[in-house]
Amino acid sequence: MELKRITRQLNWLKIYSIVNTAVLAGILVYLGLGGASNSGYKSLNNQDTLNISYIKAQRVDIIENDDKLAISLSNSQTSPNPTFDNIELKGVSNRNTPNIIFFDGEGDEVGGMAFSNSLNSEWQQGIRHLAFDGNHQDEVVTVSHFIKNDSISRTGFYIHQRPQIHILDALSEMGVSPNDSEDILANKISEFKKSNPKRFEEIWQLKSRVSIEKNEQDDAVINLYDGEGRVRMKLFVEKSGNAGIHFIGEDGGVVSKLK
Known part of the structure; x- marks a missing residue:
């Protein structure tokens, strides 16, 4: 049995x-x-593709044939660090927000989108931000929407001027190593700014050139800046309906007005 x-x-x-x-x-x-x-x-087209209806992930990377990043979609904890000339900068940017980062096909970051909401006991802030970077540089064109406490907001299109120097060369001159943490990097940049203010401005300082925005007072404003980042002409329509054009001197004072 x-x-x-x-x-x-x-x-x-x-x-x-x-x-x-x-x-x-x-x-x-x-x-x-x-x-x-x-x-x-x-x-x-003789390539294997995966066709699915749903994917859930903390980060999705679109890559080139050589595995270099083309586009990266990340949550607030998994964003890639900025990379230039195949060198990863570990402390350049604090990106604790969901984001989409754009690359140029060679692995260099060239812009991106970021979205966030921050809340504490006193205030609430939201950011919606689209940016395009200069060649081997940081942001030169941005479209942004900022909200604070649901009642104060600013929305605009901005054009910036960056120094004509490779960002890696600028960081190196300030003593920054690609492996420096965010705190160490910030301290080195701060110390360089204190000891070499003129050179800091030449190699690192962002300067505004054009802004078109609805500001915190709900006025519609166009600002035009000179090469030093000083606003020299302002066209505005206030919330009340008052409108005008102000021409502004180097010292920031209005030298003439049109209404």
């Missing part, structure tokens, strides 16, 4: 194994041929 029972169990195990193998093979064939219209792999 014991021998018959063991033989019967072995036969069931054989059947179970054959059925599992057949099911697994069927799944693999199903995926290889494309399966349903919204799931599995299928061939497109």
Whole structure:
């Protein structure tokens, strides 16, 4: 009786194994041929593509054929660090926000989008930000929307002027190493600014050139700046309806007005 029972169990195990193998093979064939219209792999222009209806991830990278980043979609904790000439800058930017980062096909960052909401017991702030970087530099064109306490907001289009120096060369001159943490990097830049203010301005200082915005007072304003980042002409329509053009001197004072 014991021998018959063991033989019967072995036969069931054989059947179970054959059925599992057949099911697994069927799944693999199903995926290889494309399966349903919204799931599995299928061939497109002789390349394997995955067609699925839903993906859940903390970060998704679009890469070039050589594995360099093209676009990166990240949550607030997984964003890639800025990279220039294949050198990763670990402390250049604090990006504790969900974001989309753009690269130039060679691995250099060239802009991105960021979205955040911050809340504490006293105030609330939201940021919606789209930026395009200069060549081997930081932001030169931005479109932004900032909200504070649901009642104060600023929305605008901004053009900036950056120094004509590679960002890696500027950081190196200030004593910054690519492996420096954010705190160390910030301290080195701050110390350089104190000891070499003129040179700091030449190699690092952002200067505004054009801004078109709805400001915190709900006025519509166009500001035009000179090469030193000083506003020299302001066109505005206030919330009340008052409108005008102000021409501004180097010292910031209005030298003439048109209404």
